[in-house]
Each structure stands twice: as structure tokens, then as C-alpha cells.
Amino acid sequence: MNKEYYEQAKANILIVDDSPENLRLLSSLLVKQGHRVNCVADGEMALHAIRGKLPDLIILDVLIPIIDGYKVCQILKANEKTRHIPVIFFSSLDSESDKVQAFQLGAVDYVTKPFFVEEAIVRINAQLDVGQREKLWQKKLQEQIRERKSVEQELNQSRALLAGVLNSSLDGVAAFEAVRDRWGKIVDFRWLIANPVATMTVGETTESLEGKLLFEQLDLTGHLFEGLFDLFVQVVENCIVISKEHYYSLDQAWFHIVAVKLGDGFAMTFRDISEHKQMEITLKEVNEELQRQANIDSLTQIANRRRFDEYLAQEWSRCTREQEHLSLILCDVDYFKLYNDAYGHQAGDRCLYEVAQAMSLIVKRPADVVFRYGGEEFAVILPFTKGEGALQVAQEIREEVLELQIPHDLSQVNDHITLSLGVSSIVPNLSSNFESLIETADRALYEAKALGRDRVIYKALERPLI
Helix, strand or coil, rough: CHHHHHHHHHEEEEEEEHHHHHHHHHHHHHHHHHCCCEEECHHHHHHHHHHHHHCEEEEECCCCCCCHHHHHHHEEEEEEEECCCCCCEECCCCCHHHHHHHHHCHHHHHHHEECCCCHHHHHHHHHHHHHHHHHHHHHHHHHHHHHHHHHHHHCCCHHHHHHHHHHHCCCCCEEEEEEECCCCCEEEEEEEECCCCHHHHHCCCCHCCCCCEECCCCCCCCCCCCCCHHHHHHHHHCCCEEEEEEECCCCEEEEEEEEEECEEEEEEEEEHHHHHHHHHHHHHHHHHHHHHHHEEEECCECCCHHHHHHHHHHHHHHHHHCCCCEEEEEEECEEEEEHHHHHHHHHHHHHHHHHHHHHHHHHHCCCCEEEEEECCCEEEEEECCCCCHHHHHHHHHHHHHHHCCCCCCCCCCEEEECCEEEEEEECCCCCCCHHHHHHHHHHHHHHHHEEEECCCCCCCCCCCCC
């Protein structure tokens, strides 16, 4: 690709943050990515900069002077000229309500500070890619709409003029008349005219199609219009317009079909959109993979700390609504620093991976999730689980890890890798918060270590576990 293409492909990004350090960091990263970056320090300057030139993406802090980030986003989304600009919030506010408010105002993403540089770049580029694809598809859609309007207008003219237009169309175009029984009920449709694209698509010629019945005289096995008879009847009888995507299983192809009433019949245009559908599916898969990567710890292949914070807040709200127990397990690999020093970091990484996978074998319910909490620390969230059940899961995890028989000669409690685990449980309510659950489980973990490690300690927020 030439230099002109790359210059056109660069994005114009506006960063709004009152922290000079954040502005310098993000600006430097994005410039290195080849983007054009404009930085401002408050909401009023942001709105002024946007009026001057519309950016392709806005990175917006919440807590900025004069006009806060939420208000700036609200103003942008209320304006026809700016509502399409994607807004990503970068903020130190990390509560669920802050994120919900941001998305309700129209933000496309929310990144909490401090952030991982690689993650931030991936998420920014993902939104830029989505925006670029959306622009391309909007342009193609407008072209399709213009083409179809042109065809529909031509259908109202004489058949001679229509034939000339149809023969030059890139869409398949055909017209049909209704075939009725003696009671006036539509039983089929007869081909009146078809352009070359239409005849080629159904494997016929203009001469062989003219006068044939659409459904009766064509082989219904793999029929291009199979399943559309009732819709075509509605077009004629109720004067409706159908515009739908239709899957042709025989060729594994997708068509976009538009049908409108024409006399006692209908006119139809259809276009092969298989390539568009494949790109749409691919884009969805890419977005799902990006989301998965953002939530998975690359070393252990289990959920990461970011996902832990989101999931705990989500399940806390759900258990609060339904007044069900929510349990949490926090655990440490005993004497892991000594293990790393003795066996090396590669062995340490393998150890953490095996421990994570062993924990995942025990945690089997779909709602129960294992997380890498940080370093050699792991966490397990158990929604709808009482303390007794959580304590049992913790014991099984401890035994499963011990059965791995990973040698640890420097451990002061065992010749193999062991875990210390702290467990806590609560029925959340509006007067409590999930930080208290974390603190209690952490105290239980601390006690497990203080009592000699390689054990499970339970602490309840409401009453002791009997």
C-alpha cells in the first residue's frame, strides 16, 4: 500500500484529561500508532475543539474541570453531527454505577485507571476499526438504497424502458403476476420478466422463465425462494414491502431480497450478500475474541483481576436482588517466592498454570468462576452458595492442588506445593458492600497463613459457621 493510503487510514483522536501525565502517556502511545492526536484539559475546551474539527474517536475522563465528562458525552450524543463519534471513558471511577451511567450516555467502552497500556491500545484500535467498518458499510448501504430507488422508479415506466434498465442492473430483478384459483385465492406466481442476473441466479434463461410458475414448476429442493410464498402473498394482498436477508442452503449463500406490489403481482430485486455476511460474522468473532482476551489472564488461561472486579459487582447485585448467599475464596500458593527463587521463573509460571487448572477442575458450576487475583494469589466467586458449600469447595481445591505433587523443597509445611485459603460468605443487602466480603475472606486467608499455612479458614460476615 502506498503512503497516501496510510495517511488516509490514520485516525483523528481527541483526548480530554486534566492530568498532564495521562495526556502525555496516551498522546505518545497513539502518535506512535500513527494517529493524529489533539489534547485538551477541560470539557469546555473539548466542545470547542470538536466544533472546529470532528474527531474519529474521543478519549474522555469523567472528572474534568468546567464541564464534566458525563455532561460532555451527553451534549455530543444529543447533537446530530457528533452523536456518531465513539467515546471511550478513561476514568479512576470504577464503580458499577459509574460504568452503567457512561454506557447509558452512549459511550462505547469504559477503561479504569490505572490501565494496562497494551489493553488500552487494543481497545482503542478495536473501536477505531469498528468505526471504520461502520463508515464503509454505511457508504455501501447508501449506494444500495440509491440503486434500489432507481430501480423502483424505473418499474413505474414502460416495459420497454424497464427492460433496458433491468438488463444493465447488477442486482437480480424480476416481476411476477399472481395466479389465482376460481375463488380468488393466490396459489402461485407466474414469471413476467427477469433480467440476466436473475435468470443466471436461478439457472434459467429469459425465454425459458417467461410464463413459468414460480413455485409449482421449479424444483422445490433447494429452491432459491423456498419459504417465501406466504410473504409474497402478503405483498400482493396487503400492499406491504418486504426487505429481508434470505439464506439459500443449496449454495450456502445469502441474498438480500426486496419485494414490492406491482399490479396484481409484485416486483423483486435480489442481491448476493454472502461476502458481506461473512465479513459481518468475522467482525463479530474478532470482537468476541478481543473481549475474551481482555478478560483472560494470559499465563494461567483463567479469568483475570479485571474480570474479577466486574463479575463480583455483577453477582453482588444479583444476589442482593434475589437475597441469596454469595461466597468468596481467596488463596495463596504457600512460599511461592522461595519456589521461584529455587526453581526459576519458568518453573514458577508452570506451577501457577497447573494450580489454576487444578482449581478449575473443582469449580464446575457455570456461575462459579476461578480468577487469578494477582501474583500467586487466586480467587473463586461462588454465587448462590452458602458458607458450608464454599468451605467444601475450598477443601477440595486444597486437596486437588496437593495431589499435583509439585515438588517444593523449600516449603516449611510440605515437600510439595500447597495452598492457604480464606473463605467468607454473605447474603448481600443494600446496607453492605462487596469490599466487606473481600476484606473478610482476606482476613481468613491471613489467619490461615498465621496458623501454619496449608489449610482452610472460614470467616462469616453475619454469624459463625457451625
